[in-house]
Amino acid sequence: MSTPTHDPHSGDRPDRGTGTANPGTGPTNPSPASARGSAATADENPADPANPAAVDMDEPPAGGSFTRYFLRKLGGAATSMVLVIVLGFFAFRMLPGDPVLKIAKERPMSPAQIAELRSQYGLDKPVIVQFWDYLVGIVTGDLGESYVYRKSVSALIGEYLGPTLLLTATAAVIAIVLGLWLGQISAWRRNSLFDKLASSTSLIFWSVPTFWLGLILLMIFGGTLQWLPTGGMITPGLDPWSPAGIIDVIKHLILPVVSLVAVVYAQFLMIMRASLLEEMNEDYLTTARAKGLTEDEVRRRHAVPNALLPTVTVVFLHIGGLIAGAVTVEAVFSWPGLGKLTFEAIRGPDLPLLQGTFVVFSAIIIVMNLAADIVYRFLDPRVRRA
Amino acid sequence: MFTSHSLRRGWQRCLAGVAALALAGSMATSPAQAATSEAPASENVLRIATDGFIDSFNPFTSFYLVPTNTFRYMYENLVANDAKDGSITEGLATEWNTDSEGKVWTYTIRPDMKWSDGEPLTSKDVAWTYNQMMEKEEMAVANGSLVENFDKVEAPDDGTVKITLKKPQANNPGQEIPVVPEHVWSKIDKPGEFKNDEKSVGSGPFQLESYEANKSITLKANPNFWRGKPKLDEIQYRYYTNSDAQVQAIRSGEVDFITGLSPDQFTALENADNVELNEGNGRRFNGISINPGVADAKGKEFGTGNEALGDKKVRQAIRAGIDTETLRKQVMQDYAQPATSFIPAVYPDWALKSDNSVISGFDVAEAKKLLDDAGWKEGSGGIREKDGEKLQLRFLTDADAPIEQSTAKFLKPWMKDIGIDLKNESSDVDTVSERTTKGDYDMYFSGWSINPDPDYQLSINTCGQRPDADGNGGTSQDGWCNKEFDKLYQAQHVELDQAKRQDLVQKAQAIHYEEAPSVTLWYPNQLEAYRSDRFDNFTKQPSDGGAIANQVGYWGYSSVEPVSEEEATGGGMGAGGWIGIAAAVIVVLGGGGWLLSRRKKSDDRE
Numbered sequence: 003m004s005t006p007t008h009d010p011h012s013g014d015r016p017d018r019g020t021g022t023a024n025p026g027t028g029p030t031n032p033s034p035a036s037a038r039g040s041a042a043t044a045d046e047n048p049a050d051p052a053n054p055a056a057v058d059m060d061e062p063p064a065g066g067s068f069t070r071y072f073l074r075k076l077g078g079a080a081t082s083m084v085l086v087i088v089l090g091f092f093a094f095r096m097l098p099g100d101p102v103l104k105i106a107k108e109r110p111m112s113p114a115q116i117a118e119l120r121s122q123y124g125l126d127k128p129v130i131v132q133f134w135d136y137l138v139g140i141v142t143g144d145l146g147e148s149y150v151y152r153k154s155v156s157a158l159i160g161e162y163l164g165p166t167l168l169l170t171a172t173a174a175v176i177a178i179v180l181g182l183w184l185g186q187i188s189a190w191r192r193n194s195l196f197d198k199l200a201s202s203t204s205l206i207f208w209s210v211p212t213f214w215l216g217l218i219l220l221m222i223f224g225g226t227l228q229w230l231p232t233g234g235m236i237t238p239g240l241d242p243w244s245p246a247g248i249i250d251v252i253k254h255l256i257l258p259v260v261s262l263v264a265v266v267y268a269q270f271l272m273i274m275r276a277s278l279l280e281e282m283n284e285d286y287l288t289t290a291r292a293k294g295l296t297e298d299e300v301r302r303r304h305a306v307p308n309a310l311l312p313t314v315t316v317v318f319l320h321i322g323g324l325i326a327g328a329v330t331v332e333a334v335f336s337w338p339g340l341g342k343l344t345f346e347a348i349r350g351p352d353l354p355l356l357q358g359t360f361v362v363f364s365a366i367i368i369v370m371n372l373a374a375d376i377v378y379r380f381l382d383p384r385v386r387r388a
Numbered sequence: 389m390f391t392s393h394s395l396r397r398g399w400q401r402c403l404a405g406v407a408a409l410a411l412a413g414s415m416a417t418s419p420a421q422a423a424t425s426e427a428p429a430s431e432n433v434l435r436i437a438t439d440g441f442i443d444s445f446n447p448f449t450s451f452y453l454v455p456t457n458t459f460r461y462m463y464e465n466l467v468a469n470d471a472k473d474g475s476i477t478e479g480l481a482t483e484w485n486t487d488s489e490g491k492v493w494t495y496t497i498r499p500d501m502k503w504s505d506g507e508p509l510t511s512k513d514v515a516w517t518y519n520q521m522m523e524k525e526e527m528a529v530a531n532g533s534l535v536e537n538f539d540k541v542e543a544p545d546d547g548t549v550k551i552t553l554k555k556p557q558a559n560n561p562g563q564e565i566p567v568v569p570e571h572v573w574s575k576i577d578k579p580g581e582f583k584n585d586e587k588s589v590g591s592g593p594f595q596l597e598s599y600e601a602n603k604s605i606t607l608k609a610n611p612n613f614w615r616g617k618p619k620l621d622e623i624q625y626r627y628y629t630n631s632d633a634q635v636q637a638i639r640s641g642e643v644d645f646i647t648g649l650s651p652d653q654f655t656a657l658e659n660a661d662n663v664e665l666n667e668g669n670g671r672r673f674n675g676i677s678i679n680p681g682v683a684d685a686k687g688k689e690f691g692t693g694n695e696a697l698g699d700k701k702v703r704q705a706i707r708a709g710i711d712t713e714t715l716r717k718q719v720m721q722d723y724a725q726p727a728t729s730f731i732p733a734v735y736p737d738w739a740l741k742s743d744n745s746v747i748s749g750f751d752v753a754e755a756k757k758l759l760d761d762a763g764w765k766e767g768s769g770g771i772r773e774k775d776g777e778k779l780q781l782r783f784l785t786d787a788d789a790p791i792e793q794s795t796a797k798f799l800k801p802w803m804k805d806i807g808i809d810l811k812n813e814s815s816d817v818d819t820v821s822e823r824t825t826k827g828d829y830d831m832y833f834s835g836w837s838i839n840p841d842p843d844y845q846l847s848i849n850t851c852g853q854r855p856d857a858d859g860n861g862g863t864s865q866d867g868w869c870n871k872e873f874d875k876l877y878q879a880q881h882v883e884l885d886q887a888k889r890q891d892l893v894q895k896a897q898a899i900h901y902e903e904a905p906s907v908t909l910w911y912p913n914q915l916e917a918y919r920s921d922r923f924d925n926f927t928k929q930p931s932d933g934g935a936i937a938n939q940v941g942y943w944g945y946s947s948v949e950p951v952s953e954e955e956a957t958g959g960g961m962g963a964g965g966w967i968g969i970a971a972a973v974i975v976v977l978g979g980g981g982w983l984l985s986r987r988k989k990s991d992d993r994e
Contacts, residue, residue, distance in 0.1 A: 225636030
């Protein structure tokens with residue numbers, strides 16, 4: 003058996019979140035879990051190739067009850083959430099521009115009308131009172147009322163969450179399956195033409211700005227070839243549950259999903275590739291070969307399943323990131339989801355709505371990080387038994 | 389090591405979870421959509437791309453552009469602004485007159501009019517609407533300023549409305565206030581919070597049928613519209629966040645009308661099949677506002693404007709140093725009209741005449757002379773100095789606006805030519821807005837949309853309209869104040885003789901021009917496109933070379949007719965699309981089959 007070389011790309015391996023304009027992920031990474039998660043994925047530990055699963059750097063080396071482990075993780079997540087909530091209020095208060103004056107711009111509005119708007123929005127109260135109202139609201143599940151839509155922020159987010167889930171989940175499934183599948187073949191045939199092509203193509207897509215790729219796809223397939231719709235989720239007037247409606251939604255889904263997948267599948271490919279390369283060093287593969295299994299079976303039944311382990315954490319982390327990354331794609335393709343809602347809120351500026359989407363995006367990422375920790379513990383017996 | 393089976397099972401569970409998420413997502417695509425599930429009753433639907441904000445369709449409270457434009461179609465006003473030139477024409481009222489002072493306005497309402505639900509429409513509805521706005525603060529949010537001068541509004545009989553004003557005014561007070569049906573609105577508990585976003589009752593050519601936030605707005609023709617039922621059955625606004633997507637959508641026939649195109653987008657559509665372009669003379673101006681030393685309404689100065697700009701000679705020199713014609717041709721690619729002052733040329737009665745003696749053109753020698761006269765002498769590096777200080781100015785622009793950025797690029801060397809060191813400070817639009825309200829600028833790129841009557845735009849150039857240092861209390865165009873201008877404003881405000889009023893407006897603008905608190909650069913054309921294979925007979929305002937969308941009135945789409953029924957099915961995916969999808973299906977199925985066959989073979993070997 004040849005000695006596997008260390009993945010030449012590991013230094014280049016993407017570890018920058020989703021690669022899309024992403025207001026959610028930045029400030030939401032104080033969570034120790036996420037920092038560790040990406041350290042794990044970066045796999046920058048060639049000195050210890052025999053232990054690819056030793057990804058959880060601050061994991062207690064010897065056991066510890068699951069409850070304690072879970073509580074510790076939960077505590078970390080809760081702290082992150084509190085930070086996000088506080089930050090969510092003050093960060094947007096620092097944005098330039100007065101929402102009321104922006105609304106009043108170029109309009110014949112009397113000072114009395116402007117004052118009335120200010121009081122309707124609660125902007126005439128001292129900041130500390132506004133902050134208190136906001137905290138009380140969050141505790142009671144009330145994220146306030148949007149300035150623009152004059153509707154409860156929680157209700158708005160509920161309405162827009164569905165399309166975002168549909169878009170990102172479809173993209174996530176395709177990106178993960180495609181990335182992992184190409185990644186394992188690349189690793190198995192390292193340095194082959196396939197490997198070089200697959201790795202470099204994915205990295206090219208990875209470095210392309212999402213909105214640019216989206217626009218190019220839109221122009222080619224929407225405008226010039228006229229194969230696919232240029233925006234929205236469904237043709238107005240169609241019933242989304244009728245056969246024609248479902249086909250219509252799928253048609254609307256193709257371009258945004260392709261844009262999202264093209265940009266993110268590289269990270270899954272690279273992680274899988276690196277992980278499998280590490281695995282190929284292992285003695286058990288030699289044993290498997292000695293049993294007379296074919297190369298294909300060795301890869302599929304022994305190497306790949308083990309190599310999948312370290313990728314699971316990363317996959318969860320990136321699902322969270324993917325949802326936040328939908329902001330750009332939704333804006334390009336007018337996809338009526340949370341990303342577009344956030345985009346509109348920034349244009350406002352609609353402070354309660356911005357705060358609300360920020361908190362929700364952050365919560366999704368924090369929950370995904372937590373889930374990554376928990377799932378990993380379940381999946382990898384070494385973490386449990388050690 | 390772990391068994392491959394247990395691991396695969398775990399992995400499969402993860403995938404299943406993600407798939408469940410996807411399914412949940414698709415289920416959550418909201419029952420609200422099912423509400424509008426019926427396919428459009430007719431293909432005679434004009435589909436318009438939009439990206440505007442909508443808070444509600446309540447004409448008393450909503451002030452964003454899209455709803456305001458929609459109200460113009462949903463609710464008739466007492467008097468309308470003509471498509472021809474924006475002048476006052478019949479609305480609900482057939483005739484109107486004022487007393488000699490301009491204080492009591494009497495309107496005769498057209499008899500036998502009906503609301504879209506068939507109920508009779510009388511002067512009582514008009515009086516009720518106006519009184520709501522005058523009596524209740526929450527009903528005055530959107531248009532309160534229009535009734536500020538109203539003392540009382542009465543309906544002595546079904547056919548007469550009498551408006552008594554606090555102070556005389558020449559501008560017809562019956563414009564731009566949507567009149568709503570009393571029999572609907574008086575039954576609503578909290579009319580200030582009413583969203584009015586489905587099946588509206590109104591008197592205009594189209595009525596709101598349904599609205600889905602960030603997805604679509606559907607308007608239906610009103611059979612009872614007093615000018616006659618429109619030929620279009622429906623207007624449907626579709627949401628496109630991004631203007632490039634709108635361009636692709638009209639190219640592919642997904643929408644029938646788009647507006648607000650950039651010169652580049654407009655040029656790109658020149659050769660598109662079945663797309664007709666309209667370069668409409670717009671009702672906007674763009675200019676460079678020069679900080680004349682902004683002060684609050686009491687005259688207390690604030691902000692960080694360069695003191696040099698307090699001298700009108702310096703401001704005039706800046707104008708003389710700007711070649712507006714080159715800017716118009718290069719930056720706007722000729723898609724703009726030459727400008728004089730802040731009333732655009734689409735209102736020829738009011739716009740400052742280009743032969744007015746006050747108007748001076750691009751003249752570098754004159755600019756240098758003005759700066760010399762102001763005491764700014766040429767110093768080192770060609771930059772002028774006075775009392776040891778260099779003449780350095782900041783030009784504030786929106787970093788995301790290509791037109792502002794290009795203008796700044798032209799301005800820098802031009803200002804250097806006359807001895808001014810101009811620094812381009814580009815920022816996001818919110819910062820620009822915040823800094824300009826606080827007077828934290830020397831020059832900035834500005835623009836306004838102007839209504840057919842010049843009163844409002846003149847009013848925001850008066851001294852009393854200046855805000856305080858926090859930006860509260862007023863809306864000033866340039867933060868400028870001039871007593872003589874104020875007198876002319878007041879004089880035209882009450883002048884009932886149209887010719888005399890025009891003269892006063894000309895004089896007021898001439899003073900503004902001479903004082904140069906801003907340099908008007910051009911009147912941008914409104915660039916629009918429509919599907920000529922589906923619809924024609926759009927009405928422009930002004931009818932000679934004007935724009936279709938964003939009119940002051942309901943002309944643009946009311947006259948539209950479908951080209952022919954066979955061609956009106958549009959939008960669908962062509963044969964090419966189906967071939968493409970079929971090819972994709974074959975590739976996917978083929979690939980899957982190949983993978984399966986490989987797996988089977990290896991399984992057999994085990």
